Amino acid sequence: MDACTLGDLLDAVGDAALHLHTAPAGPGVPVTEAVLHDGGTPLPRLPGALLLAVGVPAARTGPLLRAAAQAGLTGVVVRGPDGPVAEAEAQGVALLSVPEDAAWHHVHLLLASAIAVRPAAVAADTGLGDLFALADAIATATGGATAIEDTRQRILAYSAVSGQPVDEDRRQGILGRQVPGSAENTEQYRRLFAADRPLRLAPLSDADLPRLAMPVRAGGETLGSVWVIDGGGLAPDAEESLAQGASTAALLLLRARAARELARHRGGELLRRLLDGTTPDPATAAHRLGVVGRARVAAFVLDLDRAGSVPDAERTALRLLDAVRLHCEARYGRHAGVLVDGVVYAVLPGPGERHKRLAEDVVARAGQALRVPVRAALGEVAADAAGLADSRADADLVLRVLDAALPVATADEVRARVTLLALAEAMGERRELNAGAWRRVLAYDAGHGTEYARTLVSWFTAGCDMAGAAHLLAVHPNTVRYRLRQLQQHTGVDLADPDERLVLWLQLRVLAERA
DSSP, X not given: XXXXXXXXXXXXXXXXXXXXXXXXXXXXXXXXXXXEEETTSOOOOOTTEEEEEETOOGGGOHHHHHHHHHTTOSEEEEESSOOOHHHHHHHTOEEEEEOTTOOHHHHHHHHHHHHTSOHHHHTTOOSTHHHHHHHHHHHHHHSSOEEEEETTOBEEEEOOOTTOOOOHHHHHHHHHTBOOOOHHHHHHHHHHHHOSSXXXXXXXXXXXXXXXXXXXXXXXXXXXXXXXXXXXOOOTTHHHHHHHHHHHHHHHHHHHHHHHHHHHHHHHHHHHHHHHTOOSOHHHHHHHTTOOSSEEEEEEEEOHHHHOOOTTHHHHHHHHHHHHHHHHHHXXXXXXXXXXXXXXXXXXXXXXXTHHHHHHHHHHHHHHHHTSOEEEEEOOOBSSGGGHHHHHHHHHHHHHHOBTXXXXXXXXXXXXXXXXXXXXXXXHHOHHHHOSHHHHHXXXXXXXXXXXXXXXXXXXXXXXXXXXXHHHHTSOHHHHHHHHHHHHHHHOOOTTOHHHHHHHHHHHHHTGGGO
């Protein structure tokens, strides 16, 4: 099984928790373990280890870096931003930091759990399978049926030890993988999450059984809870066994989270290459992402022009990525999303009938949660994975024509707008396409104060109807006729030629506003 690399660790933990200052050997260097170090003891030889510089001020880690290099360590983690980067580079040792207020035991637990996640196993196993074994172990030690939950009261694992009594709430929770909600239940969770030891809780109804529960925490962060049903046969040391089980659950939950984050990152990078058209095998990449057959690309972006001041646009964009992933996972199961240059991309599988509704839900809910308006564009439905890069290009074009009045649209719905946008860019880049009579019309208007260009655009818009153009211009039809005669006389435009009318209309429509 492949070892965890420094890059894997950073991807799994995230820059906010572990910041990389320098990595002279590159991100592919292996990380075998995280080691707490007491500054008063010599360093053992631990090739590949990551050293946590406990008790050593960041600015004074120079000697420790030299010792780490001699001991074959991969890197040193300091607390605070002021580590000696130049010394680390000279010694060939990676230098990383954690926030000033981070507790070292929490950092050690987080890094140890992330390092334990091997890249080869990430896609197949999120680590939650071990929770079922732990639930069985806790149930055996305490004598009561056990369930392990996350902070949203979702049941992650439950015991299957025979002979232990259960009640209806337990059965319903396991069937729905969600604890049944009630006001009384909410109050019990409030009390539980405020406790720092096992808590005995009374039954919520005559049909229920009492519980022994314990919050699961790591470094002050609440990760979930463990619940044991008290059917009258709990062991005398049940509370101690539960506390020990909750401590183990914290490690497993951190490991599972690290596995999920690493899997998400790898899925995001795979999606990025698929949408860039740089993956050598689009079909295999799409299959690994869970996309088979027809699909389309959806692009989501923060409408910063309407939002005014956004204190941290980058962090808000990451929160938008989380929101898109959450909606897609709820609708399609395992799903990848990726943030590229401020745009969140996701692949929506299927023929496309419900894609717009999903995009509208994301725009409405994410916009409300983030307090920033969101826009969403959907490219053409691709027949297979090879067409997803083109669908992404469509979505990018659609994003550019959206506005406050139209925050969500498919490529088909704004086909005329995106076609004109593409024409404008193509015509603007090629001399032979942007030369012609339209420039003479604009030049004459600029030199003589006339409104020939505006008159032409109104006439074309009205389908070359004099009365319709006059209405748009708020003038008499005879005024329109006079202007068009004068225009032809002064600029040489032949409005009787349908080809010249078509070209002049396109140029005025797509180029004049950019002139």
